[in-house]
Amino acid sequence: MPRIIKVAAAQLGPVHRDSTRHDTLSRMIKLLQSASKLDSQLVLFPETALTTFFPRHLISDQQELDSYFEHADDLPGSPTTKPLFDEARKLGIDICVGYAERTAEGKGYNTSVYYSASQGKVIAKYRKIHLPGTVEPFENPDAINQLEKRYFEPGNLGFKAFRAPDLVLGAQKKGAGSPQPGQGDPIMGMMICNDRRWAEGWRCYGLQGVEIVLCGYNTAGWAPDLWGTRKPMTPQEAEDDSLFHHKLVMQGNSYMNSCFSVSAAKAGLEDGKYDLIGGSCITSPEGHVLAEAKTKDDEIVFAEIDLEDCRQGKEKTFDFDRHRRVDQYSPITLQTGIIEPELL
Amino acid sequence: MPRIIKVAAAQLGPVHRDSTRHDTLSRMIKLLQSASKLDSQLVLFPETALTTFFPRHLISDQQELDSYFEHADDLPGSPTTKPLFDEARKLGIDICVGYAERTAEGKGYNTSVYYSASQGKVIAKYRKIHLPGTVEPFENPDAINQLEKRYFEPGNLGFKAFRAPDLVLGAQKKGAGSPQPGQGDPIMGMMICNDRRWAEGWRCYGLQGVEIVLCGYNTAGWAPDLWGTRKPMTPQEAEDDSLFHHKLVMQGNSYMNSCFSVSAAKAGLEDGKYDLIGGSCITSPEGHVLAEAKTKDDEIVFAEIDLEDCRQGKEKTFDFDRHRRVDQYSPITLQTGIIEPELL
Numbered sequence: 001m002p003r004i005i006k007v008a009a010a011q012l013g014p015v016h017r018d019s020t021r022h023d024t025l026s027r028m029i030k031l032l033q034s035a036s037k038l039d040s041q042l043v044l045f046p047e048t049a050l051t052t053f054f055p056r057h058l059i060s061d062q063q064e065l066d067s068y069f070e071h072a073d074d075l076p077g078s079p080t081t082k083p084l085f086d087e088a089r090k091l092g093i094d095i096c097v098g099y100a101e102r103t104a105e106g107k108g109y110n111t112s113v114y115y116s117a118s119q120g121k122v123i124a125k126y127r128k129i130h131l132p133g134t135v136e137p138f139e140n141p142d143a144i145n146q147l148e149k150r151y152f153e154p155g156n157l158g159f160k161a162f163r164a165p166d167l168v169l170g171a172q173k174k175g176a177g178s179p180q181p182g183q184g185d186p187i188m189g190m191m192i193c194n195d196r197r198w199a200e201g202w203r204c205y206g207l208q209g210v211e212i213v214l215c216g217y218n219t220a221g222w223a224p225d226l227w228g229t230r231k232p233m234t235p236q237e238a239e240d241d242s243l244f245h246h247k248l249v250m251q252g253n254s255y256m257n258s259c260f261s262v263s264a265a266k267a268g269l270e271d272g273k274y275d276l277i278g279g280s281c282i283t284s285p286e287g288h289v290l291a292e293a294k295t296k297d298d299e300i301v302f303a304e305i306d307l308e309d310c311r312q313g314k315e316k317t318f319d320f321d322r323h324r325r326v327d328q329y330s331p332i333t334l335q336t337g338i339i340e341p342e343l344l
Numbered sequence: 345m346p347r348i349i350k351v352a353a354a355q356l357g358p359v360h361r362d363s364t365r366h367d368t369l370s371r372m373i374k375l376l377q378s379a380s381k382l383d384s385q386l387v388l389f390p391e392t393a394l395t396t397f398f399p400r401h402l403i404s405d406q407q408e409l410d411s412y413f414e415h416a417d418d419l420p421g422s423p424t425t426k427p428l429f430d431e432a433r434k435l436g437i438d439i440c441v442g443y444a445e446r447t448a449e450g451k452g453y454n455t456s457v458y459y460s461a462s463q464g465k466v467i468a469k470y471r472k473i474h475l476p477g478t479v480e481p482f483e484n485p486d487a488i489n490q491l492e493k494r495y496f497e498p499g500n501l502g503f504k505a506f507r508a509p510d511l512v513l514g515a516q517k518k519g520a521g522s523p524q525p526g527q528g529d530p531i532m533g534m535m536i537c538n539d540r541r542w543a544e545g546w547r548c549y550g551l552q553g554v555e556i557v558l559c560g561y562n563t564a565g566w567a568p569d570l571w572g573t574r575k576p577m578t579p580q581e582a583e584d585d586s587l588f589h590h591k592l593v594m595q596g597n598s599y600m601n602s603c604f605s606v607s608a609a610k611a612g613l614e615d616g617k618y619d620l621i622g623g624s625c626i627t628s629p630e631g632h633v634l635a636e637a638k639t640k641d642d643e644i645v646f647a648e649i650d651l652e653d654c655r656q657g658k659e660k661t662f663d664f665d666r667h668r669r670v671d672q673y674s675p676i677t678l679q680t681g682i683i684e685p686e687l688l
Contacts (some may be wrong), residue, residue, distance in 0.1 A: 129669050132661075151635065154669055161685040169380045187685060199600055200673045207675045209682040230656045241630065245599060248631050252596025255589060256543055260553030286585065287592050296659035309575070314682075317476075317541065325436075325473050325498055331551045333677045337665030338553040341505040341531060 003111050003168045003307040005186060007212065008040040009264035011280040013297035017271050019050045021080045024050055025163050027298055029087050034300045036091040041102060041167050043088075043300075046216040047110065047128075047193045050081065053218040054100070054254040055147045056274055058137045065151070071103035075113055075122065078217040085115055092117045094164060098216040100151070101127070110152045112190050112216060118166035125189035127155030134142060142224045159204035161189045168307070182311050189259075193217035193255060196249050196263070200332065205234040206257030207320065211307045213254070219246060221275040235275070243279045247289060257289030258313025260305050268297040272281070287308045347651035349510045349530060351556065352384040355624040357641035361615050365424045368394055371642055373431050378644045380435045382518045383665045385511050387432075390610040391442040391472075391537045391560040393434075394425065397486035397610060398444070399491045400483045400618055408497070411445035412492025419466065429459055436461045438508060441562040442536060444495070445471070454496045454601055456534050456560060470534035471499030474542050486546070486568045488618060503548035505533045505638065512651070526655050530555050533603075534623030537561035540593050540607070544676065550601030551664065557598070557605040563590060564621040587623045591633060593620070604649050611640040628653045648683035 010031040015024050028045060048054070054068045062292035070078060075084030075097070079317030088095045094117050101111035108129035115121070131154055140153045163185040171185045189205035189212075196202075196215050203211060221239030225232075233241070246263070254261045260283065262286075267278035282303040290303045354375040359368050372389060374416070379387045392398070395412045403409045414422060419441070420429030432439045438461050442460075445455035454472035475498055477490030507529040509515075515529045533556075534547035540546075540559050549557060565583030576584070590607070598605045604627065610623035625636035627646040634647045 004487075034619055043613050129672050132667065155672075158672055159675075163685060194667075196601060198668070199547060200668070200676060203543060204673065206680055206683060207603050208685045220620075231653070245631065248596050248599055252592050252600075253543075255592060256596075258539060287589065323474055323476065323538075324542070324544070324680045326677050326680050328473050328499075328502055329548065329677050331503075332544060333673050335551055335669050336668045336670050338551055341507060341552045 001308070003171065003186070004304060005042060005307065006036040006038065006040050006166050006259075006302070006304045007042045007262050007282060007283065008038065009262050009280040009301040010035060010043050010045050010267045011278060011293050011299045011301060012046050012049060013268040014276070015052050015266060016269040017057070019052065020072045021050060025084055026082055030090060031298055031300060032084070032087055032093060032095070035302065036093060038300065038302045040093055040300075040302060042094045042096070042164070044216060044262045044264045045095065045097045046264045047112070047218050048100055049098050049216065049266065051100065052270055053276070055133065055151055056145055058145055058147060061337070066102070069108060071104070073100050073214070075099065076115060078170045085306070088115060094167065094218070096190060096214045098127045103282050107224055108152045109155060110148060110192055112192055112214075114162070114164065114190060114214075116165060118294070119330065123164070124160070124162040124188070124190065125157060126160070126192065127157050128152065128192040128195060129155040129159070129193045129201060132194040140224070144220065144223050150339065159189060159191070159201050161187050161205050161208035161210050164188050171244055182308070182314070186307055189213045191215045193219065196253065197245070199253060202253040202257050207260065209314070210257065211275070213259055213309050215250070215261065215263045217263060218266045219245070219277050221277045239275065239277060244276045245276060246279050247281060250281060250283045251287040251289065254283040254285060255313070256318065258285045258310050258318050260285060260310070265293065285313050347515065347530070347653070348648060349386060349511050349651065350382065350384050350646070351386045351431070351604075351606050351626060351650045352379040352382065352388070352438060353606050353624040353626065353637070353645040354379060354387050354389050355608055355622060355637050355643045355645060356390050356393060356610045358612040358614040358620070359396050359610060361398070361401070362509050363396065366673040369424065369428055372428055375642055376428070376431055376435060376437060379646065380437060380645045381490050382644065384646060386440070386508070387437045388558045388606045388608045389439065389441045389560060390608045391456070392444055393442050393610065394558065395444065396572050396614055399477065399495055400489055402489055402491065406408060409506070413444045413452060415446050416450075419443065419520070420459060431460050432459060438511065440534060440558045440560070451497045453499060454536055456536055456558075457556075458506070458532065458534060460509060462671065466536065468506040468532070469501060470504070470536065471501050472496065472502070472536040472539060473499040474538045476538040484568070487544060488567050488609060492582065497582055500635055501537070503533060504617070505531050505549050505552035505554050508532050511636050526652070526658070530651055533557045535559045536617065537563065540597065541589070543597060546597040550603065553658070554601065554603045557603055559605065559607045561590070561607060562610045563621050565621045583621060585620045590623050591625060592623060594625060594627050595631040595633065598627040599657070600627060600662065602629045602654050603664050604629060604651070604654070608680070609637065611637070611638075629657050647651070
């Protein structure tokens, strides 16, 4: 029986350091309305959608830094973000939104929430686990900083999949007998930006039967070669390569976990200077790109998908129960870094 | 300092059920000589290179079945395979060869060995861990059987990387002080066919600093849709998709583990009937295809590679020590199959 969902990535063009939260939210609401005209049921917004990607800056002014964060219980309740969630509820569209989260204890996380329109509330939260970058800024003045390790703690909520209610017509409910694999409400997982390059997160979701992975991102198209290890390339070649890597990991990991993926970029010259790739896309469980962004600006990327298409992979090629050999995988959880063969 | 190696995949066209071992070995030796003319230092042959891919047949005649296996200590010593290894030594080319192995205790494995020309001996052995297929043949007479789980045990030697000596000019030796990451003899890992679709094996090698992954395969271009879960497609579409998946996993996993890969197919209409894809290729640590087969017959695919190119990924984007979060990965080793989120 088909299990059809209409999904969309809401790619955002640049959000600048001096953009107001009100203007950015207006753009997001406009995208939501565009997605609604396509009958979208689920819309994914990028990582740190509400603000510029501020970890590229060393920010010494605590007040400015605080201004990029939402407080733990603010979403969707805060006056600055509430209109987006109200609109989502009104249009009957689930949304997934990335933002910088400050907890009551003062800890920072790179977070995304999943808001169910039918439930009128946030039903799942994810905190980014694979934080790239450094704690200290680079000394080299040409460097573009990536200070996520400075501003955020690594996520502490795991890769926890969840079922999103009321999206699939006639989906069997909890309480009406356990849904079988390939039945019931769709199984979702969230990840953020750099997470998509790490097969471990995908597999943790795959091991929960994930059917759609949602991933917002801010990915640089060009950075100076501070490490001196890269082949010389032009800015355009670097951007093409960055886009290629983005699609490669979305396609490869979707295939290896037999799931759809939706990815949403913040794109273009943010803060008027820092180039971010576009390439928001929707991939199939067979690893094909079903739809992708044509611009580096505000844009809806849309596809109608059938979760039934996950079954071929989950039940045959990647039937985990029959084929995985967990007795052989211990290095994955026993060692963090590289131990060279002669030292083992 | 560049660490250059000239590597080749020796793709084989079909080897039939009635092909003689002598004829097949002659073809392999001819390929080795072609590779030598390109100054290849390392040549990879396919999975079960010496015979047809016999697990597609239900073989009740024990004598016939035995004829597809080599005995554990036979390679390279057996009269039927010795000429290949002698030629490799004579030409100064390391070779990796896939074959069906029967141990002294009577167990079967889908195995590959790495033979060092400078050492004049096999220095590493791998036994395929991710066996696809079934123990019992399909009842459907249209089915193409895949009886690897019937004829072979899952590999019991782990994903054990190793250093291959005397390939890189001036490589620092053991005993002359420990080689640092990115120095010394190249670090190799072997996998076989279906293994390449499982990110776990790649990561186990990645965690040993692997620089070149070698993977022989026999992959069907077309099989009937016995499970009723696949979208209708023509044989040509199915073959294109199979080739796409092959390259996707070689490229994606090479990128995510910052290593080169070499893959070698047995290709074409084997046993005059069963279609195998070609697509033998060499991929870079950035996930690009550097060279690939143009035919579905005996063919050398060649590239000169610089292991230095692994550094950008290993030291920056995929610096495991800094970015991996093993505390979040426990499902990967604690559960084999899918546990749906509401049951966790």
